[in-house]
Amino acid sequence: MSLDTRKFEVLRISILSLCNFACVYCAPKEKENHSPKKTYNQYLTPELLNTNLTRLLPHINIKEVHLTGGEPTLHKDLIQLIQIVKQHSIEQIALTSNGNFDKALLEKMKSAGLTRMNFSLDSISQKGFETLSDRKNPVFQILDQIETAQKIGFDIKINSTILRGFNESEILDLLEWAGKRSIPIRFLEFMKMGPLHKEHPLYFYSAEEIRNQIKTSYQIKNYPTPQDSTAQYFVTGEGYIFGMIANHTEPFCESCNRLRMDSQGRIYGCLSDETSFELPDSSDEIQNTLNQAMLTKKTKFIGSELSMKYIGG
Template sequence: MKEDTRKFEVLRVSILSHCSFACVYCAPKNKPNPNILYPKIHYLTPELLESKIDILKNHIEIKEVHLTGGEPTLHKDLIQLIKTLGNLQVNEIAITSNGFFEDGLIEKMKQAGLTRMNFSLDSFSQSGFEKLSDRKLPVELLFKRILEAKQTGLEVKVNCTVLKGYNDGEILDLLSWAGENKIPIRYLEFMKMGPLQEEHADCFYSAEEIRNTIIKKHNFKPYRTPIDSTATYHITDEGFIFGIIANHTEPFCEGCNRLRMDSLGRIYGCLSDQTSFDLPSESSEVPVILEKAMNTKKTQFTGSELSMKFIGG
């Protein structure tokens, strides 16, 4: 039997269980919330984050902390959370956002210690954006925020969750925009998470279909991909870099190094398992809990009723 050499190195923290959008793949209309774990909105406090990181750092090497949500920029103590991570000597601090937040926040986050921003960019058009997000907001602001983050000096990536019948016709437009602005774009297979479990097959657009769409206009070849990356990267003849995160058709579970924490400070070992664990303050008990969390990891992504709105990507 092959020895499991996986270890936790990246901590993804959902700092609040709330989002300003109602994206179709996360919180569609007329769908009950299947997750009874979050009857109210919860915000992770800087104090709780510090205590949990302190516990974890004594047992695992944390290379990166990635703040997610919900929409993390809605957290009133976001800057303090980032500063807390910096004070704990976390070198890589990232955040994923929908891009709709107050002016000046990007610079404040960078000054606090943020090193990377990932933006959800699911549509190039205004109509497509409204259909996916269920919000009548100007998509131009999202493009502006992405370029602002890049100009501020942060490392920037954009993520596009591809859904058949929604935005599969915008793959090439998004690649051109991102490539021309020298920003890597990652296309995500729609994951079988949360309230769209039954409709998953109808909306699913595979990694192969994404590549077949891109090859119609761009020749491409493999590009350097970190060994622990969730995406497989390619580069076009024009120099456009894109990645594909194919949880379902090309699973990468065997190399997963991610540990997740929710807004209550509970940890999860796998997106395909909604079992959570409390981190004990007693140091001798922590390795047992981490081993239990590791044992929830799957060899292939199977999905979960846990909505991405509550546990992050």
């Protein structure tokens, strides 16, 4: 697909850069002084979100807004942000969370208009969870949060980032836990992003290795996958659905329809490019800005030293 025919259809927004976990691939302790080249406001304000959506919508047909972070449930105005997106008649409103939040928030988010939740879950063992997140929260509470979200009617997916030497031994356990609950799970190749940018080869575990490990215990076949999906889906003989998000070994850059926004309201066209743009007031200038953002898209994922939490992953 050429740049001339591609369109922005999904808007991913990092509504804040703070998180209550310190995962090894995002905020490792030995890299705690790592900071982005630019400074970032801590929270996206409801006023700025409303302004930017008002400016963008005449120019692009946004099918989905995906709220990310940091940990988006830490945002003090989260419910208002969801309501603003809903007011702009955007039907699909998703949120990615680590699951460490007050359970009462689930019903509030659903009432506000949230339709889907993606949970980041890299381990279901207490030891593995503590090692990866650098937190001692009981992992069963995270698992219970996921099941509760499913029960109240959210469309649920699980994202598991696999790092060599950390959690590759839990791939089958993660698949079984999700599969028995009819929750699709996506296994992510560790992306060359943020503070471990230079050490990426040390921890990289490929999609092929993940699939081969699954094949030792399951028969798998292809599962219908939307054309613009970041994941390639498969299903086991037991009906367990899983996806592979393989930015490095099986890149999907040429079909990417994502536009990203940070907590300052600046937009990014590509995860592998730190170039950002402020949305201007003029309608003509907005279209030109979107065209410039589209031109930053790469044909192959190359990564960035900028952590994904700053640009809506």
